[in-house]
Amino acid sequence: MAVDALVARALEGHVPSGARLIRRLEDGDGEARARLSELRAHAGRAHLVGVTGPPGAGKSTLVDALVSGWRERGLRVGVVAVDPTSPFSRGALLGDRVRMQRHALDPDVFIRSMASRGRLGGLSRATADACLVLDAMGYDRIAIETVGVGQDEVEVIDLAHTTCVVCLPGSGDVVQSMKAGILEVGDCLVLNKADQPGADEASRALFEMLHLREDDEDGWELRLFETVASTGKGVSELLDAIEAHGRFLHETGGFARHAARRARSRVFDTLRERFDARVREAIASDPAWASLLERVERGACDPDDAAERILASVANLPEETEPEA
Amino acid sequence: MAVDALVARALEGHVPSGARLIRRLEDGDGEARARLSELRAHAGRAHLVGVTGPPGAGKSTLVDALVSGWRERGLRVGVVAVDPTSPFSRGALLGDRVRMQRHALDPDVFIRSMASRGRLGGLSRATADACLVLDAMGYDRIAIETVGVGQDEVEVIDLAHTTCVVCLPGSGDVVQSMKAGILEVGDCLVLNKADQPGADEASRALFEMLHLREDDEDGWELRLFETVASTGKGVSELLDAIEAHGRFLHETGGFARHAARRARSRVFDTLRERFDARVREAIASDPAWASLLERVERGACDPDDAAERILASVANLPEETEPEA
Numbered sequence: 162m163a164v165d166a167l168v169a170r171a172l173e174g175h176v177p178s179g180a181r182l183i184r185r186l187e188d189g190d191g192e193a194r195a196r197l198s199e200l201r202a203h204a205g206r207a208h209l210v211g212v213t214g215p216p217g218a219g220k221s222t223l224v225d226a227l228v229s230g231w232r233e234r235g236l237r238v239g240v241v242a243v244d245p246t247s248p249f250s251r252g253a254l255l256g257d258r259v260r261m262q263r264h265a266l267d268p269d270v271f272i273r274s275m276a277s278r279g280r281l282g283g284l285s286r287a288t289a290d291a292c293l294v295l296d297a298m299g300y301d302r303i304a305i306e307t308v309g310v311g312q313d314e315v316e317v318i319d320l321a322h323t324t325c326v327v328c329l330p331g332s333g334d335v336v337q338s339m340k341a342g343i344l345e346v347g348d349c350l351v352l353n354k355a356d357q358p359g360a361d362e363a364s365r366a367l368f369e370m371l372h373l374r375e376d377d378e379d380g381w382e383l384r385l386f387e388t389v390a391s392t393g394k395g396v397s398e399l400l401d402a403i404e405a406h407g408r409f410l411h412e413t414g415g416f417a418r419h420a421a422r423r424a425r426s427r428v429f430d431t432l433r434e435r436f437d438a439r440v441r442e443a444i445a446s447d448p449a450w451a452s453l454l455e456r457v458e459r460g461a462c463d464p465d466d467a468a469e470r471i472l473a474s475v476a477n478l479p480e481e482t483e484p485e486a
Numbered sequence: 487m488a489v490d491a492l493v494a495r496a497l498e499g500h501v502p503s504g505a506r507l508i509r510r511l512e513d514g515d516g517e518a519r520a521r522l523s524e525l526r527a528h529a530g531r532a533h534l535v536g537v538t539g540p541p542g543a544g545k546s547t548l549v550d551a552l553v554s555g556w557r558e559r560g561l562r563v564g565v566v567a568v569d570p571t572s573p574f575s576r577g578a579l580l581g582d583r584v585r586m587q588r589h590a591l592d593p594d595v596f597i598r599s600m601a602s603r604g605r606l607g608g609l610s611r612a613t614a615d616a617c618l619v620l621d622a623m624g625y626d627r628i629a630i631e632t633v634g635v636g637q638d639e640v641e642v643i644d645l646a647h648t649t650c651v652v653c654l655p656g657s658g659d660v661v662q663s664m665k666a667g668i669l670e671v672g673d674c675l676v677l678n679k680a681d682q683p684g685a686d687e688a689s690r691a692l693f694e695m696l697h698l699r700e701d702d703e704d705g706w707e708l709r710l711f712e713t714v715a716s717t718g719k720g721v722s723e724l725l726d727a728i729e730a731h732g733r734f735l736h737e738t739g740g741f742a743r744h745a746a747r748r749a750r751s752r753v754f755d756t757l758r759e760r761f762d763a764r765v766r767e768a769i770a771s772d773p774a775w776a777s778l779l780e781r782v783e784r785g786a787c788d789p790d791d792a793a794e795r796i797l798a799s800v801a802n803l804p805e806e807t808e809p810e811a
Binding site for chain 1: 519522523526540541542745746747749750752753754756757758760761762765779782783784785788789790791792793794796797
């Protein structure tokens with residue numbers, strides 16, 4: 162289908178067209194990309210909610226419960242799973258996939274998983290494009306599920322307006338999560354699986370942590386929620402807090418600041434992506450580069466020297482000057 | 487100190503000089519970088535051992551035990567911690583740091599932690615540089631500790647000749663780790679904390695997984711090791727397997743293939759790093775770019791259009807052509 166028809170049908174809410182558009186953007190299709198500014202004109206209303214935490218914290222089950230809550234409130238919901246351990250994404254075991262995707266039968270829930278490895282142009286860029294399409298299609302809430310470790314994941318979480326950091330009792334996970342600094346990015350702190358052994362200790366440890374953290378500069382108070390996502394226990398309180406955070410952002414100008422920051426990041430994501438593409442094209446188009454890389458592999462040419470030579474041919478960079486010793 | 491003196495003293499085994507050299511490479515010091523090919527001429531003998539797994543799996547304690555084992559065998563050891571949850575790295579709580587760094591008093595153990603966020607030029611590049619310095623300084627084994635999720639971490643693990651994937655009982659971590667695909671990168675599979683509740687079930691689940699995995703194309707058999715790193719139980723069997731894998735790689739040409747692959751990756755890491763630096767310089771040197779970015783933040787200019795304009799000024803890229811619909 163031509164891209165203009167895909168965009169038009171996606172904007173009317175046609176799910177398969179939206180899915181195809183996201184795929185074409187992921188694949189770096191130039192024609193689809195040329196429509197991004199058109200999509201941006203229709204976007205900006207969705208509330209993006211990040212759900213992050215260590216593997217095994219029950220993030221997918223929690224997202225599933227949040228989706229149910231939003232649907233009960235009459236909201237249309239997108240889910241973008243960038244967590245390699247999520248049953249929403251391709252790493253899923255079949256049983257989980259069936260269990261978790263009960264919302265897949267609901268036409269007002271759009272579930273999209275992102276492969277997290279080997280993506281050209283960066284995972285955060287591809288995830289941002291997917292969220293943009295869902296936003297332009299009129300989904301009111303977009304849940305972004307990711308693992309709370311690593312630079313890639315931190316960049317993905319930066320897309321969200323509201324971030325829920327999910328911990329679980331036991332295994333030292335609570336303390337480990339704190340060490341990883343993921344509390345710093347949270348707007349809501351969730352102790353999931355709060356019916357499991359060790360939950361009371363974990364809850365106390367997290368509660369003490371809250372007092373160590375400085376208040377958000379805008380005045381939002383980070384609170385601890387205890388949930389059992391598999392039964393729905395505690396989820397509606399969390400949902401209320403997420404909705405309250407959305408209203409808080411609108412009232413304090415946080416939505417606008419977030420949009421400005423995201424637009425700026427996007428410039429740099431695009432720059433890197435375009436440069437990578439140019440390097441790949443240059444290497445593919447000239448056998449001399451393949452021969453140079455082969456000499457690097459044999460140890461006959463220094464890799465950094467080879468990089469400088471390739472760089473000089475694809476970008477008009479000045480010579481690197483050595484600073485004073 | 488001048489870089490030539492730093493390099494000379496590091497190559498003689500002077501630890502503070504090595505540490506300073508690593509720091510200058512991390513900071514992108516051009517003079518230090520110009521010595522990388524000299525360092526490469528002295529490197530290539532160290533056996534790099536990656537230790538990866540989810541937060542809370544006890545990776546640091548296991549690394550600590552491996553270091554003890556290597557030292558008992560008379561080997562000199564480097565440790566590079568790129569795990570944001572590791573007590574070796576800056577996220578540490580004080581008690582852990584003191585406990586884990588008992589080897590810091592041993593002149594034949596060099597411990598270096600890498601910050602994992604916001605690193606210019608990429609974490610894998612900086613980690614590779616640190617390992618290169620340690621290798622050139624004559625350390626026989628270099629342990630690289632990282633969290634087994636995320637693109638950054640996968641790139642770091644790709645540095646290692648031998649990778650140990652560490653799991654722990656309970657919390658669904660074993661199954662979650664399998665989903666994350668980190669088994670695929672493993673040469674040795676470790677169930678740590680094997681004295682904890684749930685260890686038998688986890689062991690059975692992992693053992694079944696081993697039969698699902700296809701054999702390594704070179705003929706290395708992935709085996710499961712049960713350890714209690716805090717008491718040292720099972721560690722010497724793991725250490726024997728790591729040493730056997732090193733010999734296996736030497737005998738089958740795996741070391742040479744690994745070096746070739748790493749050299750090639752290095753070319754692309756350097757390319758990206760140099761391009762990022764050039765973009766930062768260009769933006770800092772011309773107020774017109776600051777003004778353009780400000781218009782992007784206000785929504786008055788499309789971010790992708792702005793990226794194309796900046797790109798045109800720092801690299802002689804051709805116009806993007808749109809493919810046929």
